[in-house]
Amino acid sequence: MVLHGRPTIISALLLGNALVAQISDVCANPSTIELKLGNCTILGPAQADVNSWGIRVGVLNSSGLCIVPSTVVNTTFLTSSEICGDGQLVDANDITMTVAQCRSRRGGYITRSSVPNVPTNTLDQQNQGWVGFKNVIQFAANATLQLLTETVTMVEGLITDGQQSTTSHLGLASSSTLLQTLKGTGQIGALSWGLNSGSQSVEFPRDGSLVLGGYDSASLAGSFYEYDIALNKLNNRICPLQILITGLTLNINGEVVETIVDNSDKLAACIEPYDNLFRLPKSDLERFKDFYTKYTNSTAATLNPSDYKGTLLNLEPGIVYPKSSGAFNASLRFTINNELTVDIPHYEFERPLRGLDENGTVVLVERYTELQIYGSPAPEDAPVLGKAFLSQLYLLVDYDKMKFSLAPQNLEAGTPLPKSSGDCPSSGTDTNASSDLNLRTGLIVVGAVLGALLLLLAVLFVVHKARGLPQWLVVAGSWRRNQKQVKVPVTDEDAGQLPKPNGASQPGNPVSPGAVASGGGTQPHDPVLHSLSQPATPRNPAPMGLPVSMVGRRTPIPDVS
Known part of the structure; x- marks a missing residue:
């Protein structure tokens, strides 16, 4: 900077502060x-x-x-x-x-x-x-x-x-x-990731998001509840995300009609985002079939995939009944570790049968109702909670701390606000040599900047001393009184890079959404990948209909009833 043709120490300090602030900002906001x-x-x-x-x-x-x-x-x-x-x-x-x-x-x-x-x-x-x-x-x-x-x-x-x-x-x-x-x-x-699984319901579908290196603060509607990542298997199934169900009730019209699990009969279960449905041991699977018969007064038998194979291909067959059997209108209430309670509403628990027609197009068959419980017993009799369960909860998995966390999900979240779960320098068990290299590189850069500033200050001091101390002090003071505050252009637009999150909140504490949204980026060269560069769209609960497609179109699912 130059003041009336002469550099000043204050100008140099402002420049130094801007440079250090930019370096600190990179350090304080790890990427996601x-x-x-x-x-x-x-x-x-x-x-x-x-x-x-x-x-x-x-x-x-x-x-x-x-x-x-x-x-x-x-x-x-x-x-x-x-x-x-x-x-x-x-x-x-x-x-x-x-x-x-x-x-x-x-x-x-x-x-x-x-x-x-x-x-x-x-x-x-x-x-x-x-x-x-x-x-x-x-x-x-x-x-x-x-x-x-x-x-x-x-x-x-x-x-x-x-x-x-x-x-x-x-x-x-x-x-x-x-x-x-x-x-x-x-x-x-x-070494972390956060998942908003969205919803695949027919009534209120919504998109979700996956954040690598952190979580989406906009998707949170409450505090995180933290659990240890399991190193042991669950009934011979590898399952890092194990929780203890201390309460599970079946509710109809808001009233508890069946207690499935209570505190005296706890049930360990595995959270698996790859699965869509609940997977239950054989005994619990049969109980749910009995509940359906009891509360719909239906005598109809469940349907096998072969019973409707000429109509569609069911990718993950649940418990399927003729719609004429009556609506179940049931919801589930889970209590996890005697602390976190979550309701799975009826529209996530049951829906019209959905699958693929012979052209690979998604279709609905309204004459059948499907409960979102896998129709066959869970492998190894290990209960699994899939995306139907996660439709109401946000999941954060942090391998640096060997912890995972669940929080009530904001079902009206708009544009994602990614936050890193890492510290700067990154904490936890980091065995990757490149992390040490990044830290050393950052320290070298900071040292070089500070060294250059000290040298510049020394030169300016000598120059100004030779010209007379009072003159530059008067000029500097006049400039501070008469000039507006200078803003260093370090916005995303000026820097020409993606917005960065503004910090991280620790699991177990309420999280306030930040003010920086992610977006932008370059257009992929492969024409097949044209949809990758589309900007993120709000994930407000959609009206009755279908989930919004990846390219922003809402296409009605044909009813082949």
Whole structure:
């Protein structure tokens, strides 16, 4: 800065403060990556469109995918084209799919020959939750994924056969390759992730979001309740997000009609965002079927997927009844660890039957009602709470602290406000050498700036002393009185970069949403990925109808009744 043609010490100090403030701001606001979660459509110029649900990601030199967050695996697993080839079109219920149904069920797929192939090496040991379901890892890739405006290159497993999964898995277990890679490159500041699962209900659908490296403060409607990440299995199932259900009631019209779990008969359960429905042990599954019969006065038997196979393909078959049996209108009330209580409303618990027609398009069949409880007993008899449960709760998983937290979800949240869960420098068990490198680099930069300022101040002192001390003091004082406060241009627009969050709140404390929203970014070059650059849209509860699609269109689901 120059004052009347002469530099001043005050000008230098202002410049120094601005530089240090910018460096401190980077340190105080570790990076996050926010991704949209919801209806996911992949346009197929040469074949039917993919109509799925999840996060839209791009794959370098291949087609895009719809991918779902998963704690089943540490490695991200991508569906490959073999999964819809000959011999793979018969699902676990012995229902034959069309190729279009298979593509939508799988959320699209990549072509194995279009990505760099690598040995599977230790993928089996790293993904015991995957091989525990009798899956075989035959192939692996080192593909580059595009996560909105960010890219990441890492080893992925390829799903080439089997019926134990639907879409690709975004691996977010406790040793997640994705999180470790992103933190190692400085793209996120913490080994953590936050999930607003949105809602797949027919009455009040809404989009959700996934924040890597933190959480979305706009999605919170209350304080976090914190739990330890489990290292032990649940009934021989790997399950890092275990909770203890100390109360569970079935409510109809706001009144408790059945007590399913109480404090004398606690039930351990696994939270798994990859699953849609509740999964129950055989005895509890039969109890719910009895409850439906009792409170609807129905004598109709439950339907198997083969009973409606000519109408649609059900991706995750729940308990299905003819609508003529009557509406259940039931809700569930969970109490977790005798402290957190959450209600799952009736519109999340039951809905018209939904699936894929022969063209892979989502359809509703109004003449059938489906309870959001998986129709077969849970594997290993381990209860699972899927996205129907998470529709009312926000989930934060922090592997730096080996804790996860649940908070009441703000169902009217608008634009996401991502916040990092990390400190600066990052705390916790950080074994990644690049984190130390980033810290050393930051200290070197700060030291260099301060050293340059000291040198500049010394030069200015000598110059001004030679010219006479009173003169520059008078000039500096006059400038401070007569000039307006100078603002250093460090806004997002001036800096030309994405907005950054303004801090983090610790789990267990109320969180006040910040004032900085994420957005912007560059337009992806791959035309297949055109929807990735669309700005985030508010997630207000939608009116009666369908979830808003990934490209911002609301398309009515055909009723094939």
